[in-house]
Amino acid sequence: QQQVKQSPQSLIVQKGGISIINCAYENTAFDYFPWYQQFPGKGPALLIAIRPDVSEKKEGRFTISFNKSAKQFSLHIMDSQPGDSATYFCAASLRGNQFYFGTGTSLTVIP
Amino acid sequence: DAGVIQSPRHEVTEMGQEVTLRCKPISGHDYLFWYRQTMMRGLELLIYFNNNVPIDDSGMPEDRFSAKMPNASFSTLKIQPSEPRDSAVYFCASSSVGQGSYNEQFFGPGTRLTVL
Numbered sequence: 620q621q622q623v624k625q626s627p628q629s630l631i632v633q634k635g636g637i638s639i640i641n642c643a644y645e646n647t648a649f650d651y652f653p654w655y656q657q658f659p660g661k662g663p664a665l666l667i668a669i670r671p672d673v674s675e676k677k678e679g680r681f682t683i684s685f686n687k688s689a690k691q692f693s694l695h696i697m698d699s700q701p702g703d704s705a706t707y708f709c710a711a712s713l714r715g716n717q718f719y720f721g722t723g724t725s726l727t728v729i730p
Numbered sequence: 731d732a733g734v735i736q737s738p739r740h741e742v743t744e745m746g747q748e749v750t751l752r753c754k755p756i757s758g759h760d761y762l763f764w765y766r767q768t769m770m771r772g773l774e775l776l777i778y779f780n781n782n783v784p785i786d787d788s789g790m791p792e793d794r795f796s797a798k799m800p801n802a803s804f805s806t807l808k809i810q811p812s813e814p815r816d817s818a819v820y821f822c823a824s825s826s827v828g829q830g831s832y833n834e835q836f837f838g839p840g841t842r843l844t845v846l
Contacts, residue, residue, distance in 0.1 A: 662823070662838050662845065698838045716761065716778070717786065720765075723772045
């Protein structure tokens with residue numbers, strides 16, 4: 620059973636556009652929601668994370684929006700650049716230890 | 731800091747052979763995780779250790795899979811016998827949890843396993 624559902628599976632965005640990736644979860648006990656970025660041939664790396672006590676977190680061009688009542692959270696990439704082309708994983712965590720990852724979104728930003 | 735080190739980076743073997751994947755976590759980290767990544771299932775947690783002790787191995791797919799952590803700086807994931815459906819990229823990650831904090835998992839570069 621997939622603990623975290625992620626969509627879309629792939630996304631193509633024009634340079635300068637906004638990329639939006641969505642995730643949903645069921646377990647209300649999750650208390651930490653990170654996003655990981657993975658480039659080809661590399662391991663995933665933490666991009667940005669949020670706790671459920673805030674509705675939004677922004678770091679540069681990357682923003683997490685969190686809707687606790689809907690049990691959904693999303694990653695917004697503003698002014699998307701070709702260098703942002705990668706696979707993005709959302710995740711949810713219980714007590715900061717075990718992570719449940721989404722299935723990933725392959726983002727391609729075309730010049 | 732060298733980060734999480736995995737070896738080998740690529741492994742090609744024939745069905746039925748034993749495969750051993752190795753991981754050296756970041757020094758000082760007390761959690762170690764093994765993941766498997768496939769196109770169909772994404773990133774799956776196989777097993778994780780805390781202070782060298784296995785905490786949850788419910789993700790290990792079959793008895794053919796086993797993992798050990800004999801000390802704080804080394805872990806192995808063994809598949810015996812290997813099957814073509816085991817072909818995937820296997821990641822090791824480590825983390826350190828502070829009091830009341832949320833831990834970042836640091837991933838290694840992965841081992842791409844191909845079983846023919």
